[in-house]
Amino acid sequence: MATVIHADRLIDGTGAAPIGAAVLVIEAGKIADVFEGKLPEGRVPPGTETIDLTGCTLLPGMIDTHVHLNLPGDGSTLEVCARETDGVLVATTAFSAARALEAGITTVRDVGGARRTVFDARRALELGHGHGARILACGQPITITGGHTWYFGGEADGEDGLRLKVREMIKLGAEFIKVMASGGGTVGTMSWLPSYSPRELAALVDEAHRHGRKITAHCLCAQSTDWVVDAGFDGIEHGGFIVNKAGAQQYVPATADKVARAGIPVTSTLAVGGFTLKAMRAIEHRNPVEQATLDRWLRMFDENITQFRKMREAGVTWVAGTDAGWRFTTIEGLPLEFELMQQGGCTALEAITAGTGLAARVLGIEDQVGTLKKGMIADVIAVAGNPLDDLARMGDIRLVMQGGQIRKRVA
């Protein structure tokens, strides 16, 4: 059975300019054709379902390359969430995937959860027990003993221990490997220092690649980024320049140049700051801790945007990811990420591409989703108006289609 969708315009996710008066033909769950103007006579059989979305823009389903489905994004710290049982975390994961889909995010890359909880939730969705965003999972983020997110069960050290951990994650069903190459925003870890040695990082890359898996690293300080590039990682998360315990940052041009030359994509995660500021500003009478959080994030947020801009100008490829679940970052946050990327110098089209076609390429699924090209899986969304004029439109979802099935329709 075929479906034909008419809309004011279509952005195909490749970075190409939009086409006007778009007609999209979907057959057997795949994109069959894209036309500008009129559907050719006799192209589809009589009785084909026609959806008229006048006033809307068609786009590929969005892809968030950095989420934590285990976490609710309601302000809770990781330390608190990690106390819940695996059963609760599986339920939260399924709920987060469903919320993402409702928001037009048809694919997510989960960059770390507890034990096997993300795999279990993904399995339930595969069995058809509910609907949710497609999930690419790494399982537990691999971290040094006592390192960032160790509560998830991903502690491993030394070359042999790391190779074993990579194999364990692949056995559980990991499509890619995630490594905490520096400390992070969890109690007792040091975001301003690298965590693994260069030899350990090289062993991780060798083991992941030998099994045909991509490997990406959380890096909040320049030295961790330098070492990760040297080790041959496929991706970098955050790409921060933290230099001390207070979270102060110091941009290192040589590190940015190195990432740019290596062509390694970096996940933006600007929404973390955006959502934290929103939450702290919403509190009328802030206690001293809340005030300190606001002050710290005001400074960090500006630094993050400035660094984003400088790295982009140095030739670094930014891919859209929100860090959804982390503290105040909601699973529906990709439109805010796009707006912040624009604030950091991207055009609106560049930001949308970073969360569709480019995101699919970085995840290695560009032959399935991310663009509205003939033969691709029909993950399609419609938003009201023209998002190229106002990226906030990406949050005004009128249609969500996944694999040719309509999951949401707003009249």
Ligand SMILES: [Zn+2]
């Ligand atoms: Zn994260």
